[in-house]
Amino acid sequence: MDGAALARAALTRKPHAVARLISCMEDTRVSRAPARDEAIATLEAEAAARDHRSTVVGITGTPGSGKSSLVSATTREMLRQDADATIAVVAIDPSSQVTKGALLGDRMRMRTAVDETRLFFRSQASVTALGGLAPPTYLVVRALATLYDYVIVETVGIGQSEADIKHLADTVYLVMAPGGGDEVQMIKAGIVEIPDAFVVNKADTPGASATYHQLRGALWLARPLDSESVSVLLASARRGDGIADLAGTILGLRAQGSAQEGIAERAGHFFELWVRDEWGRQGVRALRADPLLASSCDPVAGFGAAQQAFNDGMRSRLS
Ligand SMILES: Nc1nc2c(ncn2[C@@H]2O[C@H](COP(=O)(O)OP(=O)(O)OP(=O)(O)O)[C@@H](O)[C@H]2O)c(=O)[nH]1
Numbered sequence: 131m132d133g134a135a136l137a138r139a140a141l142t143r144k145p146h147a148v149a150r151l152i153s154c155m156e157d158t159r160v161s162r163a164p165a166r167d168e169a170i171a172t173l174e175a176e177a178a179a180r181d182h183r184s185t186v187v188g189i190t191g192t193p194g195s196g197k198s199s200l201v202s203a204t205t206r207e208m209l210r211q212d213a214d215a216t217i218a219v220v221a222i223d224p225s226s227q228v229t230k231g232a233l234l235g236d237r238m239r240m241r242t243a244v245d246e247t248r249l250f251f252r253s254q255a256s257v258t259a260l261g262g263l264a265p266p267t268y269l270v271v272r273a274l275a276t277l278y279d280y281v282i283v284e285t286v287g288i289g290q291s292e293a294d295i296k297h298l299a300d301t302v303y304l305v306m307a308p309g310g311g312d313e314v315q316m317i318k319a320g321i322v323e324i325p326d327a328f329v330v331n332k333a334d335t336p337g338a339s340a341t342y343h344q345l346r347g348a349l350w351l352a353r354p355l356d357s358e359s360v361s362v363l364l365a366s367a368r369r370g371d372g373i374a375d376l377a378g379t380i381l382g383l384r385a386q387g388s389a390q391e392g393i394a395e396r397a398g399h400f401f402e403l404w405v406r407d408e409w410g411r412q413g414v415r416a417l418r419a420d421p422l423l424a425s426s427c428d429p430v431a432g433f434g435a436a437q438q439a440f441n442d443g444m445r446s447r448l449s
């Protein structure tokens with residue numbers, strides 16, 4: 131199927147049609163680049179025509195802190211609070227855990243007796259060992275943002291993925307669980323710098339309030355300018371504490387959002403990631419220092435076309 135047909139089918143938000151669209155975005159073959167671009171262009175034109183707005187929320191945090199459980203409980207609550215909301219969830223699993231992600235998808239679908247066009251779940255294997263985000267994830271999220279009101283991306287918050295999620299999401303939440311370390315460790319690990327807001331999950335277990343205060347302390351030290359305004363929510367995905375709050379807050383984000391704002395910055399970031407993967411440091415240097423090459427690549431207008439233009443430009447410079 132060509133890109134425009136894939137896009138038109140996906141507009142129904144029927145799960146199998148959306149899944150086909152996503153597979154097209156995940157297909158990294160150069161020969162599929164025109165289809166990917168065509169699908170995105172069709173979807174974005176259509177979204178603009180009906181003045182569709184969406185917001186992308188990143189959920190990151192240490193392994194096992196309860197990200198998936200929180201996402202599952204919170205999306206159900208969002209659908210309950212707002213009878214019109216539509217949500218897509220993308221869970222990036224470190225490669226070894228794909229089956230777990232798939233299980234979560236089943237769990238969410240089972241527990242959510244809502245219209246299947248209102249909730250879409252996809253788990254994506256991470257291509258990097260540390261759960262980092264790759265260009266296909268960017269394209270998947272860009273496509274889903276034209277179809278759903280909320281796109282929620284779950285990633286493991288270790289290493290690079292945490293910095294990348296900032297380039298993918300409008301708002302980033304970091305999920306912690308009690309026993310996640312003291313203030314000094316939190317600051318050393320750099321976990322307090324990037325997120326817009328925090329959730330201390332497993333509030334039903336001992337130590338949650340100590341973790342809350344350590345996090346507040348770490349924020350005060352590491353982010354003196356904005357620590358007061360950063361929200362830290364105590365929650366329990368298991369018991370349901372804090373879930374209504376979190377759902378309400380996320381529902382409210384869309385009103386502030388203009389997802390288009392950061393589109394050039396995002397496309398540029400993930401295009402550079404792709405260049406680094408494909409051409410190494412030499413490629414990144416060329417992209418930054420060669421205005422003619424850079425101006426031949428416009429990843430906002432067409433990510434695939436930009437990839438092809440970059441490949442052509444590098445080859446002709448090397449020959
Ligand atoms: N006591 C308690 N346990 C929880 C809570 N939320 C999640 N858990 C448990 O914590 C474990 C990990 O939960 P997940 O939701 O898979 O955590 P995750 O952060 O998505 O894990 P990864 O994706 O593997 O990094 C599971 O055994 C959950 O049942 C909570 O609020 N309280």
Ligand SMILES: [Mg+2]
Pocket residue numbers: 197198199284
């Ligand atoms: Mg998970």
